[in-house]
Amino acid sequence: MRRFRGLLKREWLEHGSTVAWGLGAVFALLLLSAAFTLYIDGSVDVELNVSQFSDSNVAGQQSDVQDGYILGILAALALDVSGSTDLELQAKIAIAQNAVAQPFLGVFLLLAGYILLSCLHDERKDHSVLFWKSMPVTDAQTVASKLIFVLGVAPLVVMVTTLLAQLLVIWLSVLALPDDAAGRIWMASQFWLNPLRLTGGYLILGVWMLPIAGWLMLVSSLAKRAPGLWALGIPWGLSLLESIVFGSNVLSELMMQHLRLLPVATISTGALSTLGNPNIWFGILIACGFLALTVVCRRRYNTL
């Protein structure tokens, strides 16, 4: 256990600053835009069709949020608190909180892709792979630590940052309201549920990401240069070959079906239903194959 903690700490030392800078930039932009809109520009004028909100379709608003997440934040900030029922208020705040979570999800996906693609390539590039291999750590442990860092440790940091941003955005909106309205917002925000929602969301996201992570790590362990190009080029080339030779699109359809399942960052009916899709479970099987091959390649290749 101590060894595995050491491996995870090693990953944090290598990639932590990248993660921190990425999240910090999103955090700063979100807060700046919210503060500017609320206190400086003063022209918040967003209308939401509150009649569409009901107890059962809060999650359904997430598609709108993805289309315009800033709109969601502004909507929450411009709440007509006194004219909203508790349910409407709750739905609006849920949109705002989801809207805050989306850019963090986006930057997490970008950072995860970057780290997975570079993790086994860079150690061969700078020859440090020989040092890592001179330690009593197996290739399987190394691959597992890198995967768990990206799908376990990094999401934890993203979740904490997201929670902090959600808290601050609500706090900023509350500052502009009278005390009684502020109290209603805090109650309606159900903020204490957010850690649970985010944890569920990122767990499902991790399951969804497994085959993609496995593929990126395999390419990282094999490519002599430009792993990003190989990671995108091989699936694209194989799909093209399939369509030319067999006139079919099975591979590209499979990949697109999986990509379309991208769960949102917070747990919801939509995100949970992702787990019921057979593509997800097929993806886990594919991921196991990719990861096993990655371990073999890591054992075999020491230089670019």
Add this chain to the structure above:
Amino acid sequence: MSVISARGLHKAYGSVRALDGLDLEVERGRIVGLIGPNGSGKTTALKAMLGLTGLDRGDLSVLGSDPVASRGELMARVAYIADTGILPKWMRVRDLLDYVGAVHPRFDREVAEAQLDATQIDPHKKVRVLSKGMHVQLHLAIVLAIGAELLVLDEPTLGLDIIYRQQFYEGVLNGYFNETRSILVTTHEVREIEHVLTDVVFLHHGQALLSLPMAAIADTFVKLTYSDDIRLPAQPLSTKRTLSGIESIFRGLPREVLAELGVVSTPNLAELFVAIVEQGHA
């Protein structure tokens, strides 16, 4: 039991045979020099012993284990310093010590820090800002703090100035080596390590041309330096003209037989290697 036991190792990269039936034994408490030119198979042999590359054929056992199948466990008992700087350059020195402390059961941080205290290395600095000499000092400090049973050195002083080279081998001899530990070292700088070796193996085209204890060299090989053409009592391994006269190296000839023909001495490893390789080509 041998620390390293290799029998008939074969490894080819395409049409190039890096190892071509290599046999090698390293006993506990020995310092074995693997001497050979570029492309002789030294690095491939070391990588095979460290489990970094598989073999096409042959039997290889390191500390009683198959190095490829048991690399994870084996590396708790084996340390390695390579010819290129292999420490992660993005890490700070203190973080590197933290990492080794977390993953290596034998690592003694106090030993490592005591070693570093004797150098100019700042633990708060990143590895990338260290000079090549400091890089090797840091790696040596880690290796000494691990106290492995087998230390594998692959051209460890390549690119270092003479002061660092000397300090390095002093550190290895005084800080690491004892009768329970073994060292396998490859280098081009034969003269530099000649005095520290207990055994030598000449490697050429992936085969061991010669393998014997250093103490046996003086008994087995003789160099005769003479001024004019004379009738030699046996066919030498090699003959060359130098400023001081003609030098011939003989194998298995009593010194008394040669003493009246000129100046008799023991050839150094470089001379012996050239003589044996030349004989192999003849």
